Amino acid sequence: MGLYDQLTHPVALLIFLLTLFLPILIGFLTLRRTKNQSDFFIGGRMMDKFVVALSAVSSGRSSWLVLGVSGMAYTLGVGAVWAVVGYITAEMFQFIYLGRKLRQETETYKSITLLDYFESRFQDKKQHIRLVGSLIISIFIVAYVAAQFNAGAKSLSTALNVPFLPALILSAVLILIYMVMGGYIAVAYNDVVRAIILIIGLVIFPAYGLAKVGGLSALLQTLAQLNPASIDPFSLGLGAIIGFIGIGLGSPGQPHIVVRYMSIDDEDKLRLSAVIGTFWNVVLGWGAVFIGLLGRYFVSSIEQIPNHDPEMIYLVLSSKFFSPILYGLIIGGIFAAILSTADSQLLVVASTFVRDLYEKILKKTSIIDEKTKLKLSRWVVFFSGVLAIFLACIAQDLIFWLVLFAWGGLGAAFGTSLIFALYWKKTTKAGILAGMITGTVVVIIWKLFLKEATGLYELIPAFGLACVAIWIVSLISSAPPNLDEP
Template identity: 50%
Template sequence: MDESQIISLSVDQYTLYAFIGYLLLMVGIGLYSARFSSSGISEFFIGGRKMNKLVIALSAVVSGRSAWLLLGVTGLVYAQGASALWAVVGYTAVELVLFLTYAKRLREFTEVHDCITVPDFFATRFNDKNGMLRIILVITFLIFMVSYVSAQFVAGGKAFSSSFGITQNSGVLLSAGIILLYTVLGGFLAVSLTDTIQAFFMILALVFLPTIAIIDFGGWAAMMEALQLQDAALIDPTALTFGAFVGFVGIGLGSPGNPHILARYMAIDDPKQLRFAAAIGTFWNIVMAAGAVLIGLIGRAYFPEVGMLPGADTENLYPFLAQNHLHPILFGVVIASIFAAIMSTADSQLLVAASSVVRDLYDRIIKKDEEIPQKTLVLYSRLVVLGLVVFALLFGLIAQDLVYWLVLFAWAGLGAALGPTSILALYWKGTTKEGVIAGVISGTVITIVWYLIPVLKDNLYELIPAFFGSLFITILVSKWTKK
């Protein structure tokens, strides 16, 4: 293989056809779902609480993983070795616990009180008559959701650029346009159905690619030997500092605070089916995580120097490895899996952000004394999604951070602001509205400040101190204020 083949990607026509077929399928689902999602904002934002257990299990898993898993984790394992697997252990364990405990309680409360959004839940739980708690939650959502969605657009730009040879900015624009189309058309039903199909694309690619690449290399023993010769630490899962270990495992603390995951718990048709969803979701979380880790390891064996990757960027490892080992049609599936990861997260976040604006600001605060027709609210929701895409797009075009870290920042902010407060709201009767407001603000502020101070950020992931800081402040202020 000559140098030009090593550092660039070329696209076969069959790869392009396979990818176009995938995109047409996604848009078709959006068109199919449009009528159902237009009937009201409950249908548009949480599927009218009529979603099947399998759909909920798979969409909850893939909406939480995003391009971070396929591009970020594979690149991290390439750079750091097997010790990076701890980055996937935390969220897998936490989400299992959430499915089995937290999800059922949240689902039952939100049905009884007709809560469509996470701010709806908080406002009802704490009798937020003046709307202060809603407003603070909406602002928090928008701060971190824009970063999160922008990260997905940036990932889409990278994937388009490395896979189809176009500029990254053009790829960002294409990614945004595709996600916008079916999200605006189909709402939550389209998002959940596409997530389910996208889960199979991701699983297929994450199972087949490392398996074939390891066989082509000469087997597991040959891969381990090659990595051992490079650096013995690459195959040692304990080769990391205590701070790095805590930071990796602590990623799971973000799950109870990310509203695009919580929306799945609220949308299932029967809360008794959450145990089934827990089993399915956990199994596929493990399969996808194992695939990402193996791709990083075998990729390091094939390409010992980062300069051998397109753009010398570790986040290009996944599509580059696939191109070198798969038939063009299967390579098209891999490219589709990248966009599946991107879209499954971005569309969910756009719906959550739009719901906070339309439901929580416009319907519940600005027009709280008026009866707004449901179809009017759906129309406004679609317009807000459009506006959010434009705003996130502008941010994404100038974003310089790696996808991995930009996603982790947004994940941390939401996890720290909403995770401790939502857990306490569901499980501790002593929690007060003032305590929640203090917890949301402190979690947000600690995340941002910690992220901006290099000496702090380099030693511990900002979610850890922000989560426990928010937890402590929520309890402290609740103790001082009236229930």
Template identity: 30%
Template sequence: MSVSNPTLITFVIYIAAMVLIGFMAYRSTNNLSDYILGGRSLGSVVTALSAGASDMSGWLLMGLPGAIYMSGLSESWIAIGLIVGAYLNWLFVAGRLRVQTEHNGDALTLPDYFSSRFEDKSGLLRIISAVVILVFFTIYCASGIVAGARLFESTFGMSYETALWAGAAATIAYTFVGGFLAVSWTDTVQATLMIFALILTPIIVLLATGGVDTTFLAIEAKNPDNFNMLKNTTFIGIISLMGWGLGYFGQPHILARFMAADSVKSIAKARRISMTWMILCLGGTVAVGFFGIAYFSAHPEVAGPVTENHERVFIELAKLLFNPWIAGVLLSAILAAVMSTLSCQLLVCSSALTEDFYKTFLRKNASQVELVWVGRLMVLLVALIAIAMAANPENRVLGLVSYAWAGFGAAFGPVVLISVIWKHMTRNGALAGILVGAITVIVWKHFALLGLYEIIPGFIFASLAIYIVSKLGAPTAGMVERFDAAEKDYNLNK
């Protein structure tokens, strides 16, 4: 393949740079807090871009452009839902969670925060929330590994099995070595690369198809309904796509960025940076898929790979329209999207296993050096399980992501949101919320009830469970006191 050598060289340079950042972060990682949360030292720019990059995984450059390419603008409801959900998460959760975790035992993980916030002496809340993280994140990690494998498979002509390991190896390396700081620093580089690719590519595709008017005429000629936001949609379908926005309140890898910010003051600036980045990226993603309809209609002779798998639309456009060296940089953006999310997910799983199981139940007095190394070994363990789950070449990125996203959104979203705004929430309310949310998603998904995305009933039922069960009891005086102190701290410093 003519692009292989320059593209391969670009990939190698990019991956080497990420691993180098991992070794730089290694030198700043002295204890478990550094490895899991970077010592709560992230400034507003790194907080914003790492939150965005960890959120926008391979589906941003593969799953969503593919969906737009197949169905037109009716698939863009998901982007609208995500923008609204992300903004509300930054507005209501980010600053409050940063303060609440500090006031509740300087919690490093979500299970740690739930356990301290609700004074759970039994350990049940910690165990159940850690199990939910491990189950749904392993599925989520598998989606990232599938996306990476698809990239290496289509770019270098590798077999799916070889591509699976090639795509995962670099991410595992820098996460293993550098922990949270490596993940956050690399996320910032990766977010910059992603926005460059998603602004440049649709512009070049537009020029290649003859400008705006010609492109739009070609898309309309292919199918006039491509412009119809309501094409083949129902009320339930639109609500389901918009419902993706609810997931933000419960994503541990995004919430970890809020917890790691250097102060509440950084959050407002980070929100503005992150939302600008997100809107530009999602707009570019929709444009790539949409303009791709016109390009491949005009060039059916090169449309084979996209016809076979529509999730390759960005990959094929980059290879066809750009100099091989530039194509290498653009395709590295997919690798960036995959690596940035996968690394965060591996780290959150590792922190759940290390902080919430190993340290809490097995080795309460373990040294910091021991805990960091256990964390590293857990990264390897989760990665190997995710690779095994991703081994089926029929896997679709967006399908895997949607299930994991719903699981977290319903199990943790209501608990996190209500815990930072309502002082009367109780431990049993939190427990009920997690269980009802997770079980609803699994059952609803299995029976495909009403054709409604499972996150919506999961979020609603979990919220009701939290409110009803909390009303049956009362928080302790200590819980109310810590909540009030954290809220006062937040209002003074926001």
């Protein structure tokens, strides 16, 4: 039975549609709780530890894990696991250390966004950090959202046998409706639901597949016969492994992830959130890798995959393994991953334009009432989604690498700045600006001109050079008088 034929079963189609439209219901139910800008962007700092943990896991994984990593494991073999090792390790430490300190300081400074914090921390009255940071976020986050819309459209198009453009528009509309209604609160609770669906798709799915082939040893034995390098985690070479592990360096610079730490009701609960989040990060990461390996076992030739696209192996396997009813839930799991990242990133775009640019720079001498700010936030979410749709049409086949590019840009620009701001007392405003600009420029130049020659992921050199820039410039510049040190 083909991919499309599975969803012609009425119950399968019903389950699939429920996973699509449930977020809208949650958005409607949370509409009344979203009364001001703080509610819209960080849930009024009243989110539960379990919600924060599962929301952080769900929003951070995206189509990159479900489609990208499984597709890479299909192509490269066990070595694909290095792509998840870095971010799992980084986010564990973020929950325990960085998240707690960030939660404390952002409450002290009454910061709603990451740029709020930087401006208050360094007494940037001329708002240079806010302006530069806003431009960087605009470049990378909108590209990130476009990648998620792209993935959603690919999945819908393949599963429902419809053209790419209608599938793209439907994917975007489903997100925008509940986003405009409920903001962060709707996003967080939807992310919990999606995390549960993801767990089904990336735990039960590979477990069933392993049982079907006779266990792990049988799977590895067959893969070794097809290609011995596919079961060797070190076959990729040291450079590629370092690059993949380096993906974790981007975690502290992702605004849509670190905002979760700012939203928890009590920073002491972040340690428990770390346990919950790390456990599911490990399980889901390995689940995606095993799906790719199982794909190579059952689908030995890429010619058997629609459009010869390895990122579709998740869909192909689920149609082979499961009844139409479970297939509907599995396809819903793909959307769970995609939507949970795209909605969080749209919130970052909205907070950047409304809070960081409009309210704090363009209208800094005016008093804007909460109702107006809330309305503006909703409009920005809508128009940002429209722009992301346009970009998704341009780059239809680059989910994995487009996500890594955006991840690298944000990680180099903001991850370095946040770590120095929280943990090095001598950091200055000039140092932060130097780090943001250096990280962004190096990511772009490395991606365009040096990536192919070196084989090194652009985040690695960009992160290192951004740290050097912050350190050197901070040493030769001065902090403002009476600066409150962290």
